[in-house]
Amino acid sequence: xxxxxxLIPALPFAGSLILIVAxxxxxxxxxPLIGSGSVGVSAFITLLIGMEFITSESGSVIKQxxxxxxxxxxxxxxxxxxxxxxxxxxxxxxxxxxxxxHVYSAEFMAEDEGYAxxxxxxxLFVGSMLILVLADNLLLLYFGWEGVGLxxxxxxxxxxxxEKNGSAARKAFIITRVGDTAMAIGLxxxxxxxxxxxxxxxxxxATSVWTVGSYEVTLIAxxxxxxxxxxxxxxxxxxxxxxxxxxxxxVSALIHAATMVTAGVYLIARTHVVFELAPTAQFVVGxxxxxxxxxxxxxxxxxxxLKRVLxxxxxxxxxxxxxxxxxxxxxxxxFHFMIHAFFKALLFLAAGAVIMALHHEHDMFKMGGxxxxxxxxxxxxxxxxxxxxxxxxxxxxxxxxxxxxxLAWAGEKGNTWFFLAALVGAFITAIYxxxxxxxxxxxxxxxxxxxxxxxxxxxxxxxxxxxSTGAGFIEVPHSLGHLQWFTDFLSPLLPITIIRPGIESTxxxxxxxxxxxxxxxxxxxxxxxxxxxxxxxxxxxxIPQVHNFLLKGWRFDSLYxxxxxxxxxxxxxxxxxxxxxxxFNALVTVAGFIHRLFAFTQxxxxxxxxxxxxxxxxxxxxxxxxx
Amino acid sequence: xxxxxYIAAAVAVIATVLVITQHNLVHALLxxxxxxxxxxxxxxxxxxxxIAALEVIIYAGAIVVLMIFVIMMLNxxxxxxxxxKKWLNARIVIGPVILTLVLxxxxxxxxxxxxxxxxxxEVIGAKAVGMSLYGHYVIGVELSGILLMAGIVGAYHLxxxxxKVTHRFLEKQEE
Amino acid sequence: MTxxxxxxGLVLATVLFMLGLISLLIRRNIxxxxxxxxxxxxxxxxxxxxxxxxxxxxDGQVMFLFILTMAAAEVSVGLALILQIYHQLKTVNSDEASxxxx
Numbered sequence: 001x002x003x004x005x006x007l008i009p010a011l012p013f014a015g016s017l018i019l020i021v022a023x024x025x026x027x028x029x030x031x032p033l034i035g036s037g038s039v040g041v042s043a044f045i046t047l048l049i050g051m052e053f054i055t056s057e058s059g060s061v062i063k064q065x066x067x068x069x070x071x072x073x074x075x076x077x078x079x080x081x082x083x084x085x086x087x088x089x090x091x092x093x094x095x096x097x098x099x100x101x102h103v104y105s106a107e108f109m110a111e112d113e114g115y116a117x118x119x120x121x122x123x124l125f126v127g128s129m130l131i132l133v134l135a136d137n138l139l140l141l142y143f144g145w146e147g148v149g150l151x152x153x154x155x156x157x158x159x160x161x162x163e164k165n166g167s168a169a170r171k172a173f174i175i176t177r178v179g180d181t182a183m184a185i186g187l188x189x190x191x192x193x194x195x196x197x198x199x200x201x202x203x204x205x206a207t208s209v210w211t212v213g214s215y216e217v218t219l220i221a222x223x224x225x226x227x228x229x230x231x232x233x234x235x236x237x238x239x240x241x242x243x244x245x246x247x248x249x250x251v252s253a254l255i256h257a258a259t260m261v262t263a264g265v266y267l268i269a270r271t272h273v274v275f276e277l278a279p280t281a282q283f284v285v286g287x288x289x290x291x292x293x294x295x296x297x298x299x300x301x302x303x304x305x306l307k308r309v310l311x312x313x314x315x316x317x318x319x320x321x322x323x324x325x326x327x328x329x330x331x332x333x334x335f336h337f338m339i340h341a342f343f344k345a346l347l348f349l350a351a352g353a354v355i356m357a358l359h360h361e362h363d364m365f366k367m368g369g370x371x372x373x374x375x376x377x378x379x380x381x382x383x384x385x386x387x388x389x390x391x392x393x394x395x396x397x398x399x400x401x402x403x404x405x406x407l408a409w410a411g412e413k414g415n416t417w418f419f420l421a422a423l424v425g426a427f428i429t430a431i432y433x434x435x436x437x438x439x440x441x442x443x444x445x446x447x448x449x450x451x452x453x454x455x456x457x458x459x460x461x462x463x464x465x466x467x468s469t470g471a472g473f474i475e476v477p478h479s480l481g482h483l484q485w486f487t488d489f490l491s492p493l494l495p496i497t498i499i500r501p502g503i504e505s506t507x508x509x510x511x512x513x514x515x516x517x518x519x520x521x522x523x524x525x526x527x528x529x530x531x532x533x534x535x536x537x538x539x540x541x542x543i544p545q546v547h548n549f550l551l552k553g554w555r556f557d558s559l560y561x562x563x564x565x566x567x568x569x570x571x572x573x574x575x576x577x578x579x580x581x582x583x584f585n586a587l588v589t590v591a592g593f594i595h596r597l598f599a600f601t602q603x604x605x606x607x608x609x610x611x612x613x614x615x616x617x618x619x620x621x622x623x624x625x626x627x
Numbered sequence: 628x629x630x631x632x633y634i635a636a637a638v639a640v641i642a643t644v645l646v647i648t649q650h651n652l653v654h655a656l657l658x659x660x661x662x663x664x665x666x667x668x669x670x671x672x673x674x675x676x677x678i679a680a681l682e683v684i685i686y687a688g689a690i691v692v693l694m695i696f697v698i699m700m701l702n703x704x705x706x707x708x709x710x711x712k713k714w715l716n717a718r719i720v721i722g723p724v725i726l727t728l729v730l731x732x733x734x735x736x737x738x739x740x741x742x743x744x745x746x747x748x749e750v751i752g753a754k755a756v757g758m759s760l761y762g763h764y765v766i767g768v769e770l771s772g773i774l775l776m777a778g779i780v781g782a783y784h785l786x787x788x789x790x791k792v793t794h795r796f797l798e799k800q801e802e
Numbered sequence: 803m804t805x806x807x808x809x810x811g812l813v814l815a816t817v818l819f820m821l822g823l824i825s826l827l828i829r830r831n832i833x834x835x836x837x838x839x840x841x842x843x844x845x846x847x848x849x850x851x852x853x854x855x856x857x858x859x860x861d862g863q864v865m866f867l868f869i870l871t872m873a874a875a876e877v878s879v880g881l882a883l884i885l886q887i888y889h890q891l892k893t894v895n896s897d898e899a900s901x902x903x904x
Contacts, residue, residue, distance in 0.1 A: 604900025606835070610827055614726050621733045629804040636814045643818055643841060647825035652833055659837060666818070666848060673811060673855045678863050685870055686844060690877050697881045698833065701888055707831075714830045723827030731820040738809050738816070745805040746855050751863060759860040760867065767864070771871040778875030785882035 004045050005064045005081050008091060009130035011038040011045075016123035023116025032106035035119030039102050039126050043095035050088055054489075063136065070139075077197050082136030085490050089334055090133040090266055093341045097258045098126045100460035104349050105250040107456035108356065112248075118158060122254065125151035129259055133266055138187050138197040141267070145183070145231065148260045149176055155251040156244045168246040175240040179230015183267075186223030189216070190274075199270060206273040213279055221274050221281030224267060225288075232264030232318050235292040239556040241315055245307040249352025252307060257314045257348050258341040265321045265337055269330055272494060276328070282413070286326020290421035293319025295554055297428035301435070302550040305362045306351050309436055312553070313388060314344060316425060320404055323422060327414045329407040330494035331487045335475055336400040342471055343387035343397055346464035350381040353457050354440060358447045364436065369445035377453065378441050380461040385437050387468040389430040389522060392515035396472030401426060403477065405514050406507055412498040426514055430521025438529040479508040628748055632672045639665035650711040652698050656691055663687040673746065677753040811852035819845035832887065832896045836880050843873045 015038030023031060053062065065080035083091075102122060109118050128147025135141035157169030191197050193216060194209055210217040228234075233241035244256045255261070268275060268285060275282045293316045300312035317340050324333035355362060357374060371378045387397035405426065409419040476483035487496065528536050540547045549555055601608065642662035649655035663686045670679040760768060822841030829835050847866040854862015884894070891898050 604902060606896045606899075607827055607830070611723065611726065614723075614730060614823065614827070618726070618730050618733065621730070621737070625733060625737065629806055632806050632810065636810075639814065640817055640821070643821045646837065646841065647821055647828075652831070655834065655837060659840070662818075662841070663844065666844060669811070669814065669848065670851055672806065673851055675851050675855065675863050675866075678851060678866050681867070681870060682844075685874065686840070690840065690874065693877060693881060694833070694837070697884060700885060701833070701894065703894070707894075711831060711834075715828065720824075720828050723824055727820050727824045727827070730823070731816060734816050735813065738812055741809070744808045744856060746808055746811070746852075747858060748805055748855075749858050751854065751858065751860050755860040756863045756867070760864050763861075764864050764868075767868055771868060774875050775871060778878045782878040782882040785879065785886055 003064065005049060005062055005083055005134070006066055008042045008045055008049075008095065009081075009127050009134060011042045012123040012127035012130065014038060016120045016127060019116050019120035019123065023120055026116065028115060031116045031119055032102070035123055036099060036102035036106060038123055039095060039099045042126070042130070043099045046088075046091050046095045049083070050092060053083070053085075053088055065136070074195060075191065075197075077137040077139040079140060080136040081134040082199060083134060084493050086266075086269060086334065086493050087133045089338055089490070091130055093338055094126060094129050094133065094259050097341050097345050097464070098122075098129075098254060100463055101250050101254045101258075101345060101349065104253075104352075104457055104460040105248075107454055108250055108352060109248065114158065118155075118248070121151055121154045121158070122250070125155070125255060125260070129263075132263060136199055138190065138199065138202075141199075141270075142184065142187060145227070145263060145267075146180065148255070148263065149173065149180065149231070152176075152244070152255050152260055155255060156247040158247055158251065162246075165246040168240075168243040172240040172244050175237050176230040179227045179237055182223045182230070183227025186220050186227065189220050189223065193220075202271070203273050206277060210277050212277050214277075217274060218278040218281050221271075221278035222284065224271055224274065225281060225285055228264030228267045229288065230264075231267075232261050232322070233315050234264070234288050234318060234322055235295065236556070238292060238296065238315050239553060239560065242308050242311045242553055245305070245311050249307070249348055249355065252311070253345045253348030253352065256311065257344040261314060261318060262321065262337050262341070265318065265325065265333055268322075268325045269334060269494065272325075272330055275325070276495075279413075282326055282328070284326075286323050286413070286418055289319045289322025289324070289326055290418050290425075291319075292316070293323065293425040294421055294428075297425050297432065299550050299553045300432040301428065302547055304364060304551075306355065306364050306367070306436065306440065307348070307362060309364070309432060310344070310347055310351060313429065313432065316429065317344065317388070320401065320422065320425070323408060323418060324404045327408055327411045327418060327497070328495070329404060329411055329497045331490040332400070332403040332407055332497070334490060334494070335486050336404060339387070339396045339400040339468070339471055342464055343384045343395075343468040346380060346384035346461060346468055347388065349457070349461055349464070350377050350384060353377050353453045353461070354381075357449050357451050357453065359450050361447050364439040366446050367440045368443040368447075369441070370449070371441040373445070373449045374452065376458045376461065380465040381441070382437060383465040383468055385433045387472075389433040390426060390514065390518045391430075391522070392511075392518065394469060396468050396470070398515070398518075399472035399475055399477070402511055402514055403475065406477065406510050407497050407499075409510055410499045410503045410507070412500055423513065423517060427517040427521045430518040431525050434522040434525035435529055438525060442530060443533070477507065477511065478504065479511060628672055632669060635665045635668035635672065638662075639669065648715075650708045650715070652703065652707075653695070656694055656698070660687045660691055663691070672748075674748050674750045676750065677756055808852060808856045811855070812849060815845045815849040815852065818842075818848065830895050830897055832884055832894045832899075835896060836877065836884065839880075840873060840877065843869055843876075 015034050018034055019026075019031065026034075049062070053060070062083040063080065064083075065078045067079050069077050069079045102119070105118065105122065109115055112118065125148055128144045128151060130144070132141055132144030132148060135144060153169045153173040156172050157166050159165050160169075187197065190202065194202060194205060196202065196205075206217075230237045241256060241261065245252055247256070275285065296312045296315035296319060300309050300316065303309045303312060317336070321333040321336050321340070324330075324336060354367065354370060354374065354377060357370075357377075358367060361367065383395075387395040389395075390398040390401045392398050405419065405422050408414040408422050409416075474483065475486040552558070601612070639662050642658045642665060645658040646655050646662060649658065663682060667679040667682040667687070670676075670682060819842050822838045822845060825838035825841065826835055829838065847869045850862045850865040850869070852862070854860065854865075887899055888894055
């Protein structure tokens with residue numbers, strides 16, 4: 001069974017190829033069949049291989065080398081796959097959530113003229129993402145990394161007729177490029193010092209090559225972090241993700257919430273050996289995560305656009321994962337990734353359905369009262385929101401976030417500031433999440449519902465809703481019955497977080513605090529948007545600058561505009577006539593002039609040619625006499 | 628010997644000058660024959676009787692006759708002589724003459740820098756030439772054969788009287 | 803019997819060559835131009851004969867034979883070309899045959 005591993009990424013690629021080549025000629029009903037079918041079969045194979053993997057002994061890996069990719073002077077990355085527990089979690093999420101989103105898209109995009117193109121890109125994305133997580137060396141990982149970047153660009157700019165979508169796509173591509181460049185340099189340095197890019201070799205040899213905290217390993221870790229930060233939209237490269245919402249909602253769900261943006265988390269978890277050798281870099285990961293989760297959370301409080309709230313919340317939740325990575329809570333980060341993928345995909349898909357139902361209305365303040373009109377979407381959205389807000393006991397989000405909170409407090413590398421940031425973040429998360437719920441589904445109806453979604457949209461939502469609640473119970477904290485399936489599953493690969501001694505007894509207090517804050521946040525949202533709707537407008541009018549500052553995402557766009565774009569545009573204006581080109585242009589002009597001169601002599605009159613010969617003979621003879 | 632050479636040289640130069648100043652093609656060709664005969668005389672004096680004979684037969688004979696045939700085929704009338712007169716004016720002559728004189732001066736200067744050698748006047752006959760031609764230079768002979776063959780084919784092909792075919796570029800310009 | 807200095811022969815060749823060259827440059831009639839080329843080839847041949855006589859070798863005469871062959875071939879092709887030009891353009895003016903800017 002395990003030798004079918006290559007089929008998992010190959011099937012989506014094949015689907016993509018078919019759709020690209022023949023998509024426009026195929027009858028419309030076959031397009032989603034190929035698009036979702038290929039991912040569906042991939043998901044099925046993943047299930048089979050996963051079964052085999054779980055029943056096999058702990059710590060085993062499945063390896064499959066397809067062919068030697070490059071072999072030059074000791075640099076020999078293979079085109080090979082490496083399946084261990086970490087990549088199994090990722091391919092499981094990618095294929096299953098991906099499959100559900102494909103099914104959803106079959107209805108959601110049905111009216112779009114780029115139907116086949118959409119599925120081709122989605123399939124290409126799933127294939128690239130699978131390559132990324134299955135790669136057995138960093139170069140192949142980078143291949144998938146760039147592939148998903150390309151698909152992200154293509155899909156953000158999917159409705160390319162509108163100029164702002166094109167700009168959003170370019171913005172995403174260019175900003176992530178900054179991180180990718182850093183990551184590439186990191187790869188070069190790893191190869192230079194270790195002589196290999198194979199992940200297993202790196203894991204095995206790292207401790208013997210580098211000493212803890214050495215300058216070199218810190219630099220490599222920071223460069224890898226640069227790549228992760230770009231792809232995962234963390235500070236300071238986070239500003240592309242809110243604009244990426246220009247793409248269709250399934251794209252936001254799949255790429256910009258559930259899978260691609262967590263590639264950074266995967267990269268850091270995969271190279272955790274390097275980060276453990278560089279405590280400074282790991283601390284930076286935690287700080288970036290903590291700061292990002294707070295900043296994005298505050299920005300989410302002020303947004304009008306339903307999808308932008310979700311985008312900021314995604315940045316914030318990935319901030320949690322980075323925080324977890326920063327404190328060495330590796331498996332917690334991956335657990336939160338998985339749960340987040342479920343509920344965030346659910347929220348995006350539900351939001352997409354709401355937006356579609358209301359004639360592409362994005363503004364939450366123009367929605368309302370949809371509870372009765374769209375019951376399925378209401379209930380599923382509510383479950384997703386509860387999970388995001390981490391309402392205690394019943395939601396999966398509670399278990400995953402609580403673990404991070406607890407380890408930020410109790411972990412060896414955690415500290416009070418990380419813990420406070422995570423706690424405040426949890427409170428804000430609850431507020432903006434229920435702000436969404438109350439604005440969208442409660443109150444009076446402001447826009448007519450024009451389109452009630454069908455079963456292809458409802459079924460994925462229900463499945464994801466079940467996962468958003470049920471998936472949490474595979475990892476239950478000590479105080480509530482102690483279940484550690486997920487951590488145990490990952491433990492051969494990712495080290496278990498060491499907890500400071502004598503602190504276990506406080507765990508129930510932390511949980512109570514977190515639960516109280518999330519319920520309190522939900523209550524506060526209800527007070528502001530349900531009980532006294534005029535209050536938030538008064539607050540907004542009282543401090544318009546602060547509101548605007550947060551609405552624009554802490555004005556990072558303006559900052560980058562001033563520091564990078566404006567100087568660049570100024571320089572390019574100065575250099576409009578291209579100083580470097582000047583001598584070359586002069587060469588062209590001179591050549592053109594001489595050409596015209598000689599063309600003039602080519603008159604077709606024989607005697608002029610003869611005179612030319614005579615003059616040439618005279619010149620040569622004169623030279624002969626003189627020299 | 629020297630006097631004969633001087634006479635032959637003088638005749639050759641004068642005849643050639645007359646060739647290039649004639650307006651009538653046929654007259655020019657007659658002077659050309661005289662020039663070739665004088666040069667043949669010079670060859671004889673220089674000790675190359677075989678070549679002198681060839682000069683008379685091929686240059687003064689075959690080539691000039693060929694040209695006369697072509698002139699007949701062209702069938703140029705009296706007005707072509709007037710045309711020739713119009714073309715040969717002082718303004719057009721002066722430039723080429725100056726250029727050529729410069730070239731000639733340079734060549735003569737180079738000749739004058741060499742030390743003077745007197746020719747023995749020893750006769751090199753047809754036999755010696757033949758031995759050399761079919762011994763050392765046999766490749767050249769074969770190549771000459773190919774050249775003549777190409778000349779024959781080319782002349783036949785080009786000389787055929789075809790229906791007037793205007794080239795498509797020229798056609799456009801005429802419109 | 804006085805012998806001939808080698809330079810005299812070469813001077814004669816030079817003079818004949820230059821006369822041919824002048825004619826070639828000043829004439830527009832394409833038949834005259836062909837005649838001029840013949841004069842020049844003949845002058846070049848004369849130079850070879852003088853050189854052969856100077857060294858008492860047959861090589862100069864062999865070279866003359868090659869020039870003679872070449873001249874014959876050239877004249878036959880050249881005259882055929884002249885016939886064609888006259889046939890096409892109805893003139894023997896070489897300046898007229900300049901439309902292709904060749």
